[in-house]
Amino acid sequence: MSKRRTMRSVSSASAVGEREARPPVEAIRTAAFRQFAERGYPVVTVRDIMKACGLTQGALYNHFRSKDELLHDIIASTQAELERVCKQAIAEAGDDPRGQLAAFVRAYVVRHCRLRVEALVANREISWLDASRVSDIRRSRRAIRDVLVAILAAGLERDLFVLPKVDGREDLKTVAMALLDQCTHVSMWYGPGGRLAEEQMAALYAEMALRSVGATPPTS
Amino acid sequence: MSKRRTMRSVSSASAVGEREARPPVEAIRTAAFRQFAERGYPVVTVRDIMKACGLTQGALYNHFRSKDELLHDIIASTQAELERVCKQAIAEAGDDPRGQLAAFVRAYVVRHCRLRVEALVANREISWLDASRVSDIRRSRRAIRDVLVAILAAGLERDLFVLPKVDGREDLKTVAMALLDQCTHVSMWYGPGGRLAEEQMAALYAEMALRSVGATPPTS
DNA sequence: CGCCCCGGTAAACGCTCGTTCAGGAGCTCT
DNA sequence: AGAGCTCCTGAACGAGCGTTTACCGGGGCG
Numbered sequence: 001m002s003k004r005r006t007m008r009s010v011s012s013a014s015a016v017g018e019r020e021a022r023p024p025v026e027a028i029r030t031a032a033f034r035q036f037a038e039r040g041y042p043v044v045t046v047r048d049i050m051k052a053c054g055l056t057q058g059a060l061y062n063h064f065r066s067k068d069e070l071l072h073d074i075i076a077s078t079q080a081e082l083e084r085v086c087k088q089a090i091a092e093a094g095d096d097p098r099g100q101l102a103a104f105v106r107a108y109v110v111r112h113c114r115l116r117v118e119a120l121v122a123n124r125e126i127s128w129l130d131a132s133r134v135s136d137i138r139r140s141r142r143a144i145r146d147v148l149v150a151i152l153a154a155g156l157e158r159d160l161f162v163l164p165k166v167d168g169r170e171d172l173k174t175v176a177m178a179l180l181d182q183c184t185h186v187s188m189w190y191g192p193g194g195r196l197a198e199e200q201m202a203a204l205y206a207e208m209a210l211r212s213v214g215a216t217p218p219t220s
Numbered sequence: 221m222s223k224r225r226t227m228r229s230v231s232s233a234s235a236v237g238e239r240e241a242r243p244p245v246e247a248i249r250t251a252a253f254r255q256f257a258e259r260g261y262p263v264v265t266v267r268d269i270m271k272a273c274g275l276t277q278g279a280l281y282n283h284f285r286s287k288d289e290l291l292h293d294i295i296a297s298t299q300a301e302l303e304r305v306c307k308q309a310i311a312e313a314g315d316d317p318r319g320q321l322a323a324f325v326r327a328y329v330v331r332h333c334r335l336r337v338e339a340l341v342a343n344r345e346i347s348w349l350d351a352s353r354v355s356d357i358r359r360s361r362r363a364i365r366d367v368l369v370a371i372l373a374a375g376l377e378r379d380l381f382v383l384p385k386v387d388g389r390e391d392l393k394t395v396a397m398a399l400l401d402q403c404t405h406v407s408m409w410y411g412p413g414g415r416l417a418e419e420q421m422a423a424l425y426a427e428m429a430l431r432s433v434g435a436t437p438p439t440s
Numbered sequence: 441c442g443c444c445c446c447g448g449t450a451a452a453c454g455c456t457c458g459t460t461c462a463g464g465a466g467c468t469c470t
Numbered sequence: 471a472g473a474g475c476t477c478c479t480g481a482a483c484g485a486g487c488g489t490t491t492a493c494c495g496g497g498g499c500g
Contacts, residue, residue, distance in 0.1 A: 059477075
């Protein structure tokens with residue numbers, strides 16, 4: 001009770017520039033991320049989330065229309081940022097599909113190691129949103145996959161990749177899905193206390209991806 | 221045991237006829253599998269499951285002590301069968317680690333395509349069990365991973381594999397996890413109406429796995 | 441036949457959920 | 471000082487949950 005008032009007075013006593021140091025809407029987002037990741041959307045209650053940021057249940061509805069909207073909000077922002085990071089990594093990698101693939105996998109894996117809580121929620125809890133809210137997230141995922149497919153196609157056209165074939169033909173989408181699955185689910189078991197650092201994980205996965213698509217060595 | 225006698229005796233008098241005449245405990249298992257896979261354990265109610273097999277809520281407790289025990293029952297049996305299938309595939313594959321790896325991946329992928337509903341539940345819903353029930357399933361998963369690690373170690377020792385290295389050293393467990401992730405999550409998007417049949421998926425994934433571990437061609 | 445028990449039904453029970461709402465504290469502006 | 475605003479509190483609501491319980495019909499057996 002009195003603890004709460006203290007927190008408020010501290011934040012409001014600061015200068016104008018620091019007034020928005022940690023607005024409650026951000027605290028709610030962070031608390032929801034952690035709890036959704038640790039226990040799953042359906043079993044985390046509104047009361048749990050709000051208690052974690054020192055508020056009561058009703059205060060949630062000053063910032064979000066519903067628990068459902070809160071989930072969509074944090075998933076959508078995470079997904080958009082992932083798409084941005086991946087595309088930027090490719091853009092900075094030159095025009096060699098081998099370098100593009102390596103840069104893409106590295107960026108993707110590093111992000112899924114470092115922001116594993118956010119990635120976990122975005123990948124695992126998406127099914128709880130109703131159909132109208134899930135479409136734009138699915139679109140972003142398809143966009144990422146298609147970026148990867150485009151890299152594979154470019155490498156194939158310039159004879160830099162030798163993809164595995166089924167019945168004599170390549171299947172770019174399936175290979176892309178396999179590579180993405182591998183990288184995505186790092187977030188389900190990687191821990192910062194593990195044997196490998198984020199960059200080591202990224203390098204290992206990039207090497208495996210290059211091998212999987214039969215990339216010819218860049219210097220030969 | 222003697223469940224066949226029950227099935228035979230029941231199947232005589234049927235006005236409905238088309239409904240399956242198997243024992244109710246099996247009908248409950250099947251209905252629970254489907255509903256857990258489609259909507260997730262926490263949001264599927266006991267009433268949903270029992271209505272799907274033409275019974276009422278209370279009848280569940282004539283066969284299972286709780287909803288939690290039902291989930292553990294179906295996950296544990298699925299996991300045990302997966303472990304059995306994988307080990308059998310390796311045993312029948314001779315003693316060449318390359319053939320063992322390919323056989324393992326093929327069996328694993330085929331199973332996750334064909335029984336994708338069961339695999340989905342076993343992999344996604346395990347977190348809802350309380351800690352005491354989850355330990356034996358985690359042990360089975362570790363056993364499967366360790367089987368894969370053993371194959372990698374054997375191939376490495378006989379110079380049949382050239383694993384990707386981080387800082388000059390191999391990390392067998394991480395490579396094994398990466399390969400397993402790739403194969404496991406086929407069940408999350410593969411559909412029987414897709415472009416590739418189960419055996420084509422299995423062959424593609426086996427080829428990618430062999431490439432990832434740098435397997436030398438068997439005939440050279 | 442009468443009895444019993446197995447496996448079903450349907451109505452509770454206690455609890456927790458997401459959401460709403462009337463009221464109030466603290467801020468800014470005049 | 472006081473109006474008006476934003477934001478939070480805490481009780482309330484209706485619904486739905488897993489589980490328990492009282493009751494009941496039908497087949498096997500003395």
